[in-house]
Amino acid sequence: xxxxxxxxxxxxxxxxxxxxxxxxxxxxxxxxxxxxxxxxxxxxxxxxxxxxxxxxxxxxxxxxxxxxxxxxxxxxxxxxxxxxxxxxxxxxxxxxxxxxxxxxxxxxxxxxxxxxxxxxxxxxxxxxxxxxxxxxxxxxxxxxxxxxxxxxxxxxxxxxxxxxxxxxxxxxxxxxxxxxxxxxxxxxxxxxxxxxxxxxxxxxxxxxxxxxxxxxxxxxxxxxxxxxxxxxxxxxxxxxxxxxxxxxxxxxxxxxxxxxxxxxxxxxxxxxxxxxxxxxxxxxxxxxxxxxxxxxxxxxxxxxxxxxxxxxxxxxxxxxxxxxxxxxxxxxxxxxxxxxxxxxxxxxxxxxxxxxxxxxxxxxxxxxxxxxxxxxxxxxxxxxxxxxxxxxxxxxxxxxxxxxxxxxxxxxxxxxxxxxxxxxxxxxxxxxxxxxxxxxxxxxxx
Ligand code: PEP
Ligand code: CO
Numbered sequence: 001x002x003x004x005x006x007x008x009x010x011x012x013x014x015x016x017x018x019x020x021x022x023x024x025x026x027x028x029x030x031x032x033x034x035x036x037x038x039x040x041x042x043x044x045x046x047x048x049x050x051x052x053x054x055x056x057x058x059x060x061x062x063x064x065x066x067x068x069x070x071x072x073x074x075x076x077x078x079x080x081x082x083x084x085x086x087x088x089x090x091x092x093x094x095x096x097x098x099x100x101x102x103x104x105x106x107x108x109x110x111x112x113x114x115x116x117x118x119x120x121x122x123x124x125x126x127x128x129x130x131x132x133x134x135x136x137x138x139x140x141x142x143x144x145x146x147x148x149x150x151x152x153x154x155x156x157x158x159x160x161x162x163x164x165x166x167x168x169x170x171x172x173x174x175x176x177x178x179x180x181x182x183x184x185x186x187x188x189x190x191x192x193x194x195x196x197x198x199x200x201x202x203x204x205x206x207x208x209x210x211x212x213x214x215x216x217x218x219x220x221x222x223x224x225x226x227x228x229x230x231x232x233x234x235x236x237x238x239x240x241x242x243x244x245x246x247x248x249x250x251x252x253x254x255x256x257x258x259x260x261x262x263x264x265x266x267x268x269x270x271x272x273x274x275x276x277x278x279x280x281x282x283x284x285x286x287x288x289x290x291x292x293x294x295x296x297x298x299x300x301x302x303x304x305x306x307x308x309x310x311x312x313x314x315x316x317x318x319x320x321x322x323x324x325x326x327x328x329x330x331x332x333x334x335x336x337x338x339x340x341x342x343x344x345x346x347x348x349x350x351x352x353x354x355x356x357x358x359x360x361x362x363x364x365x366x367x368x369x370x371x372x373x374x375x376x377x378x379x380x381x382x383x384x385x386x387x388x389x390x391x392x393x394x395x396x397x398x399x400x401x402x403x404x405x406x407x408x409x410x411x412x413x414x415x416x417x418x419x420x421x422x423x424x425x426x427x428x429x430x431x432x433x434x435x436x437x438x439x440x441x442x443x444x445x446x
Pocket of ligand 1 (some may be wrong): 264320424
C-alpha cells in the first residue's frame with residue numbers, strides 16, 4: 001500500500017460489501033451532486049473530538065457511543081430524534097457518576113444508513129433478490145424494484161442526516177440537555193423503572209453541585225453545563241464517504257465532512273482492503289471494529305497504516321467478541337497492540353458478538369450477555385493495567401421489544417409485540433438505562 005493517497009485511491013482496491021448499481025453513470029451523477037453540497041460537520045469539531053478521544057485514551061474521559069443499528073429515512077422525525085438524545089443524555093448522566101470523569105457522547109446517527117450483510121442475496125419462497133443494505137442503498141420491501149440499489153437514496157440520506165443534525169444542534173443549543181434542568185429530560189418510563197429513585201437522586205446531585213459551584217465561583221458554569229454530541233457512522237459506502245472528503249482552508253490534510261467519527265465494520269476491516277485505504281488518508285479520528293481471531297499481522301498493519309505516529313485520539317478499537325469469547329480473545333489482542341507500540345482507545349461493543357436467533361427465527365440479544373460482556377471488558381482491561389475507555393451500544397429511545405431480559409424480564413414471547421428493527425435488535429429505553437446503571441456500578445466498584 002505504498003501508492004499515493006487521494007479521496008478516491010480506494011477505487012484501485014477491492015471494496016467488500018458494496019452495492020451493485022444497475023446504472024453506474026447514474027451513481028456517478030449523484031456523487032457529483034453530493035460533492036457540491038455543503039458539509040454536515042466542520043474540521044474544528046472533528047479535531048475537537050480527536051482531542052477529547054486522546055484524553056479518553058489517557059483515561060481522562062469515558063465514551064458513550066450509541067444509537068440505532070440502522071437509521072431509517074422514515075424515522076427522521078422530531079420525537080424519535082428527541083428520544084434518542086434523551087436516552088443518551090440520561091445514560092451519560094448515570095455513567096458520569098460511575099466513571100468520575102467527563103463523558104464524550106457520540107451518536108450513531110446523522111448518517112448510519114448503510115449496512116453490511118452476511119449474504120448478498122436473500123431468497124423467499126423460491127424468489128431470490130439482492131439483500132437489503134440500508135436506506136441509502138435500497139429498500140427493505142421484498143420486491144425487485146425495492147431491492148435494486150437506487151443512487152438517489154444517497155442524496156435522500158444525506159439530506160435526512162443534515163436535518164437530523166440540524167435538529168440535534170438546535171436542541172442542544174436551546175438547553176435541551178442543560179444540566180441545570182434535569183427535569184427537561186425526564187421521561188415517562190423513569191417513573192416505572194426500578195431505578196427511578198436512584199436516577200432522580202443522581203440528577204439532583206448533578207444540578208446541586210453545579211449550583212454550588214456557581215454560587216462559590218460567582219459565575220455560570222459555562223461550557224460545563226452544556227452537553228455536546230458528536231456523530232458517528234460506519235464508513236461503508238465509500239462513494240458516499242469520499243464525495244464529502246476534502247481539504248479545508250487553513251488546516252492541513254483531508255477531512256470526511258459527513259461525520260465526526262467514521263468507523264470501519266468487522267466485515268470490511270481488512271487492512272489491505274479498500275475501506276482501510278480510504279480511512280488512512282483522513283484526519284478524522286477512526287474506529288475499527290475488531291472481533292475474534294484477529295492476528296498480530298492485522299494489528300501491525302492497522303497501526304502502521306492508520307496510525308503510524310501512534311498518536312492518542314487517532315485510533316479506537318471497538319471490540320465485539322461476545323460474552324463467551326471475550327475472556328479468551330481480548331487479553332491476546334491487548335498484548336498484540338502493546339507489542340506494536342499502539343496508543344489506542346478501547347471501546348467495548350457488547351452487542352454484535354451476542355446476536356442470536358430464536359427458534360421462531362427472530363434475531364435478538366440477551367440483556368445478560370450484553371451486561372456480562374461489558375463487565376468482563378472492564379475486568380480484563382484492568383487486569384492488563386489499563387482502562388476500558390467507553391461503550392458502544394445499539395439502542396433506541398422507543399419502547400421496542402427487540403432484546404430479551406432486563407429488569408422487566410422481557411421474554412421471547414414479548415419480541416413480537418414491538419419489534420421494529422430491519423437489522424439488529426436494540427436495547428429499548430429501560431434496558432439502556434438499566435445497562436448504564438449497571439456499568440456505573442461496575443465502574444464505581446473498580
Ligand atoms: C454494526 O455496528 O451495526 C455492525 C454491523 O457491527 P460489526 O461490523 O461489528 O459487525
Ligand atoms: Co448492528
